[in-house]
Amino acid sequence: MATESVPIAAPFELSPEAKEELELVNRAREGDATAFSTLLNRYEGKIFRLAMNITQNREDAEDVLQEAFLKAYEHLDQFQGNSKFYTWIVRIAVNQALMKLRKRKTDRSVSLDEQIDTGEDTVVREIASWDPDPEQQFSQDELHTILQEAVDELAPIYRAVFVLRDVDGLSTEETAEALGLSIPAVKSRLLRARLQLREKLTRFFKRKGDNAFAYM
Amino acid sequence: MLTCKDFLAELSDFLDEKTDAELRAKLERHIAECPNCWVICDTTRKTISVYKGMKCYPIPDEVHSRLLAAVERKMEAKKAAGKA
Numbered sequence: 001m002a003t004e005s006v007p008i009a010a011p012f013e014l015s016p017e018a019k020e021e022l023e024l025v026n027r028a029r030e031g032d033a034t035a036f037s038t039l040l041n042r043y044e045g046k047i048f049r050l051a052m053n054i055t056q057n058r059e060d061a062e063d064v065l066q067e068a069f070l071k072a073y074e075h076l077d078q079f080q081g082n083s084k085f086y087t088w089i090v091r092i093a094v095n096q097a098l099m100k101l102r103k104r105k106t107d108r109s110v111s112l113d114e115q116i117d118t119g120e121d122t123v124v125r126e127i128a129s130w131d132p133d134p135e136q137q138f139s140q141d142e143l144h145t146i147l148q149e150a151v152d153e154l155a156p157i158y159r160a161v162f163v164l165r166d167v168d169g170l171s172t173e174e175t176a177e178a179l180g181l182s183i184p185a186v187k188s189r190l191l192r193a194r195l196q197l198r199e200k201l202t203r204f205f206k207r208k209g210d211n212a213f214a215y216m
Numbered sequence: 217m218l219t220c221k222d223f224l225a226e227l228s229d230f231l232d233e234k235t236d237a238e239l240r241a242k243l244e245r246h247i248a249e250c251p252n253c254w255v256i257c258d259t260t261r262k263t264i265s266v267y268k269g270m271k272c273y274p275i276p277d278e279v280h281s282r283l284l285a286a287v288e289r290k291m292e293a294k295k296a297a298g299k300a
Contacts, residue, residue: 031295031298033291040284044275049272062279065275066286069283073287073290073291127255128259129255129258135266147270166264167267167268191224191225194228197267198256198259198263205259
């Protein structure tokens with residue numbers, strides 16, 4: 001028997017973008033295939049990037065991408081409309097990606113919430129000024145490779161937080177919600193990720209003649 | 217008086233402009249007097265800025281097509297279940 005889909009009412013004053021997105025979700029819930037395809041086209045690139053960053057495996061990332069959108073479609077009725085659709089689907093994708101990691105690493109469980117060493121990874125080892133526009137020294141492709149390789153070297157618990165917060169531009173609260181972490185946990189992981197990336201990029205971007213030196 | 221360690225602990229909030237005015241003034245005073253922390257702050261700010269413009273992985277056409285086909289199958293199945 002067909003179940004009637006009840007449109008989600010906006011719980012508070014929404015931005016025009018959020019309103020338009022909620023409308024798309026409502027139409028998709030009513031069976032409008034074009035509306036769901038619009039959401040898919042909008043977010044598939046970001047979800048794929050996040051899945052690549054967590055799994056670091058192209059095949060797994062493709063599976064995660066597909067599973068996340070299928071699950072989202074299947075459970076569209078559970079979307080409450082009090083968060084962004086992207087935050088909601090990120091949470092689904094992260095769970096799928098972690099399941100992939102767990103399958104691969106059968107000897108230990110994998111979680112984004114695991115305890116981290118709070119000392120060593122905030123130690124700053126290198127300090128050197130950068131060129132004013134460091135990215136100008138490299139071609140777009142070279143720069144992309146440098147940035148991606150630096151992120152790939154981070155632990156998964158830092159990678160996901162950094163990508164959502166600083167690359168995708170989610171707020172701390174949205175990142176916490178998407179990853180199922182507390183706000184202090186997001187903040188401490190973000191600081192460590194930023195400091196570690198800064199140090200890795202210093203190797204490429206430091207001003208010629210400046211020597212990096214040990215500190216703190 | 218803030219130490220370098222205190223400054224580092226507040227660095228993210230400082231760069232995100234999430235600190236209150238009093239703390240912000242203390243942090244600004246610290247970097248004005250500490251060249252090492254100034255460099256860390258400046259290069260961390262540039263790190264964030266350089267990643268902001270980072271583009272997504274291009275999704276290969278066949279991956280996009282497979283995803284679309286899988287979603288369409290799901291939609292058809294849902295529609296058929298609704299009619300039953």
